[in-house]
Amino acid sequence: MRKLTIVALSIAVLIGGFALGYLSVPGPNESMGSTFAQPAVAKEDPLLSDSSGKALTTTTFREVAQEVSPAVVAITAKTAVKVRQQQFPFWFFQDPFGFSNPQRRAPESQEKELWKTAGGTGFIIDKSGLILTNNHVVEEADEITVRLFNEREFPAKVVGRDPDTDVALVRIDTGEDLPVVRLGDSDALQVGDWVVAIGNPYGYDHTVTAGVVSAKNRWIGMGNYDKFIQTDAQINPGNSGGPLVNVWGEVIGINTAIAGLRTGIGFAVPINMAKAILPALQDKGKVVRAWIGVVIQPITPDFQESLGLKQRQGAIVAEVVKGSPAEDAGLQVGDVILMFNEHTIRSSRELPEIVGLSRPGTKASLTILRNGETKRVKVKLAPKPASKTLAQEEQKKRYELGLNVEDITPEMVWRYKLPRDIAGVVVVEVEFKSSAQRAGIEEGDVVLKIGSRRIKSAKQFYEVSSKLKTGVHILLVYRNGAQTLVPVRIRGND
Numbered sequence: 001m002r003k004l005t006i007v008a009l010s011i012a013v014l015i016g017g018f019a020l021g022y023l024s025v026p027g028p029n030e031s032m033g034s035t036f037a038q039p040a041v042a043k044e045d046p047l048l049s050d051s052s053g054k055a056l057t058t059t060t061f062r063e064v065a066q067e068v069s070p071a072v073v074a075i076t077a078k079t080a081v082k083v084r085q086q087q088f089p090f091w092f093f094q095d096p097f098g099f100s101n102p103q104r105r106a107p108e109s110q111e112k113e114l115w116k117t118a119g120g121t122g123f124i125i126d127k128s129g130l131i132l133t134n135n136h137v138v139e140e141a142d143e144i145t146v147r148l149f150n151e152r153e154f155p156a157k158v159v160g161r162d163p164d165t166d167v168a169l170v171r172i173d174t175g176e177d178l179p180v181v182r183l184g185d186s187d188a189l190q191v192g193d194w195v196v197a198i199g200n201p202y203g204y205d206h207t208v209t210a211g212v213v214s215a216k217n218r219w220i221g222m223g224n225y226d227k228f229i230q231t232d233a234q235i236n237p238g239n240s241g242g243p244l245v246n247v248w249g250e251v252i253g254i255n256t257a258i259a260g261l262r263t264g265i266g267f268a269v270p271i272n273m274a275k276a277i278l279p280a281l282q283d284k285g286k287v288v289r290a291w292i293g294v295v296i297q298p299i300t301p302d303f304q305e306s307l308g309l310k311q312r313q314g315a316i317v318a319e320v321v322k323g324s325p326a327e328d329a330g331l332q333v334g335d336v337i338l339m340f341n342e343h344t345i346r347s348s349r350e351l352p353e354i355v356g357l358s359r360p361g362t363k364a365s366l367t368i369l370r371n372g373e374t375k376r377v378k379v380k381l382a383p384k385p386a387s388k389t390l391a392q393e394e395q396k397k398r399y400e401l402g403l404n405v406e407d408i409t410p411e412m413v414w415r416y417k418l419p420r421d422i423a424g425v426v427v428v429e430v431e432f433k434s435s436a437q438r439a440g441i442e443e444g445d446v447v448l449k450i451g452s453r454r455i456k457s458a459k460q461f462y463e464v465s466s467k468l469k470t471g472v473h474i475l476l477v478y479r480n481g482a483q484t485l486v487p488v489r490i491r492g493n494d
Contacts (some may be wrong), residue, residue, distance in 0.1 A: 293324020402434020
């Protein structure tokens with residue numbers, strides 16, 4: 001079964017390129033708006049009742065949009081990208097092989113700097129100009145510009161970033177008090193509650209959509225702190241960092257990702273998770289989490305049976321990192337961590353979050369199951385090392401684009417509306433935070449060339465891409481009826 005593509009919601013384009021879109025226009029027998037009087041509707045006519053106890057009326061969503069929109073901003077992040085171009089002197093076109101003058105040199109290459117722009121959303125949480133958004137909107141930016149509800153623009157600076165939760169804090173200075181949002185309680189949300197998303201999808205500022213909470217605590221494979229709110233409120237590329245709001249006008253999430261394009265499934269970081277790290281972002285610019293140094297696995301039914309557990313809870317230790325607090329405390333492979341201090345570990349995904357919220361340097365008590373016996377182990381928590389020295393340690397020498405591609409089939413030609421005679425490979429998945437995702441490559445794009453190599457099969461694509469070195473590589477991509485060159489920068493740890 002093919003995995004769903006998790007797509008970050010920022011839009012990336014390269015200056016000098018063009019994006020094509022299609023809008024539906026009324027036909028000759030349709031009007032842009034009716035001139036006939038509409039039936040009067042009572043402003044406070046109750047329609048439904050939210051689980052929070054608020055009665056929804058015909059004006060509820062209008063009131064939420066009017067209250068929150070003035071504090072929602074559009075964010076443009078610009079990143080300098082250098083590409084190498086061949087320089088052809090005038091004589092080259094008349095005598096390309098140098099027969100008339102063998103001393104003439106071959107065409108030289110020259111680096112040219114272009115700007116890649118990414119569009120996202122944010123919302124003001126302090127009248128002085130503090131703005132919450134997603135980390136992936138601003139993490140690569142050389143210049144950040146914030147556009148307010150009244151169309152005024154201001155330069156912004158990053159105050160703090162936390163890649164683990166994909167939350168960032170930026171600041172603008174307008175010299176005046178700004179409208180702010182109210183932060184709610186995401187833990188109080190229930191599945192089925194109505195929510196409103198406000199943002200800038202595809203550059204359409206302050207777009208408002210409504211839906212419900214489809215699920216809570218959703219894990220989507222972005223990291224150890226996945227506890228996403230899932231919603232069917234329509235969100236698209238450009239909504240990244242925008243607010244997900246309840247019917248009281250309180251922000252309860254930060255719109256972050258979608259499960260592939262055209263699925264109607266979106267994910268938001270719970271606002272309580274963001275509130276927990278705000279003081280650290282504002283004071284230190286980063287979040288320093290505690291760490292014990294174990295690689296864990298979930299308790300499967302087979303593990304439960306073999307270990308004699310009455311319930312499927314806890315986390316089984318698959319690896320103990322050398323030199324870690326866990327090794328110093330004597331933890332072993334096969335131990336089952338049942339409790340961290342007084343917190344019962346109901347699933348393996350809870351342990352990293354609970355440990356991460358603790359203070360480095362303090363001691364914690366672990367309740368473990370080893371060889372059928374329950375034991376208490378003391379462990380001194382250490383600061384969590386940078387991510388690149390943990391999960392990415394084995395990938396330091398791998399230079400990949402972060403794309404999953406497949407050979408073109410008749411079904412794909414129909415699904416992605418491709419020419420029948422096109423030759424290349426279809427992008428079916430874009431890895432989150434990968435080189436390709438940052439360059440703006442999307443599902444449904446057709447990769448025709450990598451550099452000068454024409455790509456004819458998925459096997460060839462992986463052979464060529466696996467050998468790419470750090471630096472900028474040019475991909476020839478077919479999209480929306482046209483070919484376009486896309487510069488992709490590989491940093492060596494993607």
